[in-house]
Amino acid sequence: MTIKPLSIRCAQNWPKQASKVRLLCKRISRLSESSLPSVPSHKPIYRSLPLNALPRHLHPLIAQAELLAFDLDGTLIDSVPDLATAVDSMLSDMGRSPAGYDAVRQWVGNGSAALVKRALCQDIRGDQQLSDDDDEFLNAHQLFLQHYQHCKGEKTVCYEGIFTLLDQARTSKIPMVLITNKPYRFVPDILQELQLASYFALVLGGDSLAEKKPSALPLLHACQQLDIPSEKGVMIGDSITDITAGKNAGFTTIAVTYGYDHGKPVQECGADLVVDSLAELVR
Numbered sequence: 498m499t500i501k502p503l504s505i506r507c508a509q510n511w512p513k514q515a516s517k518v519r520l521l522c523k524r525i526s527r528l529s530e531s532s533l534p535s536v537p538s539h540k541p542i543y544r545s546l547p548l549n550a551l552p553r554h555l556h557p558l559i560a561q562a563e564l565l566a567f568d569l570d571g572t573l574i575d576s577v578p579d580l581a582t583a584v585d586s587m588l589s590d591m592g593r594s595p596a597g598y599d600a601v602r603q604w605v606g607n608g609s610a611a612l613v614k615r616a617l618c619q620d621i622r623g624d625q626q627l628s629d630d631d632d633e634f635l636n637a638h639q640l641f642l643q644h645y646q647h648c649k650g651e652k653t654v655c656y657e658g659i660f661t662l663l664d665q666a667r668t669s670k671i672p673m674v675l676i677t678n679k680p681y682r683f684v685p686d687i688l689q690e691l692q693l694a695s696y697f698a699l700v701l702g703g704d705s706l707a708e709k710k711p712s713a714l715p716l717l718h719a720c721q722q723l724d725i726p727s728e729k730g731v732m733i734g735d736s737i738t739d740i741t742a743g744k745n746a747g748f749t750t751i752a753v754t755y756g757y758d759h760g761k762p763v764q765e766c767g768a769d770l771v772v773d774s775l776a777e778l779v780r
Contacts, residue, residue, distance in 0.1 A: 553780065568733065571756025575653065580605055581601040587613070603760055617633065653690075656775070658776035663693075674700070711737075711745065716746035727747040740752055740768045
């Protein structure tokens, strides 16, 4: 018996096989999409997992911390648009010209009383020029508080990158507290609106204690409440006020560059670390 080479047999059978393939393709093309079984998409698994499910680590400066203390305005949130609206409305009620966003940005950070005094004097040193019992200041302060109550949170937003750190710190089970010089009455609503409230074991406003930042008192009070040594704390803020408070309390200090620096660059404030985004603290 003569056996033909494989290549010759394949060549001879090809027309018959090709005809079968063409017929099969025609049958498949007649099927509607709905009659075909659905095939699940196979996306990379890491895209379907929450960010904190990936292996991530905190910056060495805070990896061993037992407490993270955050400033609010200029560190976690940009509140100047609403503060400027309230300041300008106050000034308008008093028959004065508006201060504007850029000026208010320089005046924020030492509480509402300091902000109002600076606005009245149109000077960042205005808080040193007017006394707390000055009649014009007292009237202006009440006007400001009324206007801010109405507009707080309307244009306030979280800074990009903050949740990267907040989520990782929570995953790492590091307690977090919020220490702001903003009057406490405004804080809970803003935190709730921006979905920040659940991160903090303790929230202190500028009027919660007898002293506010740059005093060490609020930071030391937080340590006492949570039973954490002050040398295990880290203060994260955007200005000389926060860094000074941290150093006064014996905390490690971290400054962000994007906030309200009161005219003094944070690079000159003596912080242990300066970052452009809180996301840089997660690796």
